[in-house]
Amino acid sequence: MFRKTIGFRIFFWVCMAGISIFVFFPLLWMINTALKPTSDTYSLVFFTGPKTMDNIMHIVTDQKIMGYLKNSLIVSLGSSLMATLVCGLAGYSFSKFRYRGRKFVMGMFMMSQAFPHAILLLSIYTIMQKTGLLGSYWALLISYVVFTLPIGTWTLKGYFDQIPDSLIESAKIDGANHLQIMGKVVLPLAVPGMITIAIYGFVWSWNDLLYSMTLVTDNAKRTLASGLVMTFLGMGSTNWGYMMAASIVAVIPVTIIFICLQRYFIQGMTSGAVKE
Known part of the structure; x- marks a missing residue:
């Protein structure tokens, strides 16, 4: 030893x-x-x-900064919930159904991670412009769900693979349909994985700057990251005290969420690491 x-x-x-x-x-x-x-x-x-505490109090009482904070919470929570739901459905499909093209689609999911997000922005921007979603929260929500989908789907697929098929068959015999099986049998057994994906999606959207600055240009709809950049950078002089205080405010929501859910997050990240 x-x-x-x-x-x-x-x-x-x-x-x-x-x-x-x-x-x-x-x-x-x-x-x-x-x-x-x-x-x-x-x-x-x-x-x-x-x-x-003057710098922090100035930021907390600044209506514009608090508006950015509210926008970030709306977008981050919304994209996190949407991504978790979509990843759950996709992961369940890949794990428990057998159909033609399944492995090809699974491979494409992972291949999408090979493309830099900046390059994908070109096509996403065009799609959002043609669909009339450019400049709205939906442009950000859909983009963040797309980027969370590959990792989230594969993570939850691993959870669903561990659920015995006999358990699902028993639920079918009792008359449950696929949605009822997911809601009452499968998802409760994959809570750590679901929370892991929710946290991942929240943090990704909360920290994003490139997409939030490009897809949303209305100051009233800007998220916190892009709002702070537009507020504190490019000015004749920079108030570093205000900027650092705003950065502390930006860190607080993510810190609170991680502290409250770290038990599930760690369990979700380490699940399946050891075989019995």
Whole structure:
């Protein structure tokens, strides 16, 4: 059995410290800048000088920023729910039905991940323009569902593969149709996977900048990411205190969701890693 020497332990903890600094230092610097008075923005003091909540209070009371936050919540929650539902139906179809072209479609799902999102934007923009959806929330919702679909479908297919066919056959004998089987038998057994896809879809849409800036140009409908860029960048001078405070506000919803659902998320990511 591999024995951990003192040298290995030192090397391990030095690497962990380096990774921690690399990951957490920008976040700590963001918080530090948000709590600084405007006059001390460019000072190098790190959590030692005077602190104020003025920057955060300015962002929280700014109706325009709060409007962007509301738009992001609508789009992210909507796309997350839609993606989870569509991925559930597609995953159940691939797992429990046998039909011609099934493997080809499954392969195309994964091949779609090979294309950069920036290239796909060209065709998506044209489709949304011709369908009259350009500039609406539906353009973003459909786009985010499309990008969540491949990974979400394959993840849930793995869950549904673990459900015995005999359980589904028993439900059919009791008179249940396919929708009833999904709602009352299959989906309750795949809750961790469903929550994993919901979180993935939410975070993807919440952090997106390229599509939100391109498909929606109305300031009243902008999401938080694109709204903050249009508000704080391109000005004659940048208020870094306000920008960092707005960034903290943007992080809070994702952090709360992950903390509340991390048990299901970790279970969903590790399910099937060990065979019995």
